[in-house]
Amino acid sequence: MANVEWFADKVLNQVNAIVDDISEEVAKDVENDAKKILKQKAKTTTEKGLLDQFSVEKSRFKGGGWLVWCQGPGNWRSPYHASFMEMGTFKDEAIPYMRPAKKRNERSAKKKYEDALK
């Protein structure tokens, strides 16, 4: 019987490590852009108060990746306002800042992954 040595596990781990590093970098870029956008759009003291309530953390979801939070778990102070501003309410117009930041970084993120995995 012929044996084939298959190093797929090692290669996969190396690729995963590279993807994880780039994902963290992209998450921090998204966080920075979200803050810039929020700074431009925020009018009230409550809205401006969100600027120091951002965080980036490794996701514990099954697919992995990184999460960018504004007033995330364990890192927010009253009044809670982040999602009301992003999504809008029946009385307040939406002022998105997270999704524009994500969109702004989609192309550069793709390039970063391509360059890192060449």
Add this chain to the structure above:
Amino acid sequence: MNVLFSAIMTHFGLNPGSGFYNDIGGRLHLYKAPQENIFPYCVYFPAADDADDDFTDDHEDFEIQFNIFSQDNSALEAGNLLESLKTMFDDCSLSVSGWNHIKFQRINTLTNNDTTQVPPIYGYSVMYSVLLEKQR
């Protein structure tokens, strides 16, 4: 972006006597509703508006969000509005001036309630991914 908004409003008003248009009495507003607005109503806006969206690329992709609101003692009306919004806009075809419309795909739905109000406000935020291709 105005051509896309215009296409959305045109699609909304195609059959004024029925469906979602009828359910919200024609009250679809861009960005925000007027003060003292009557319920139920819907607001739509670009959720991922970016300066790069300048309609100069061959393809443009957007995220459009609809917020529907109902003020009622039951969440039933809001649920019905959600279904009629989905019927009207899920995978619809728009006529966007100068562009081929590729997709209008629903990507997420979240509740958007305020039960501190009397009667309570029930609502949904519905997000669509829109892809356009420049006509040659």
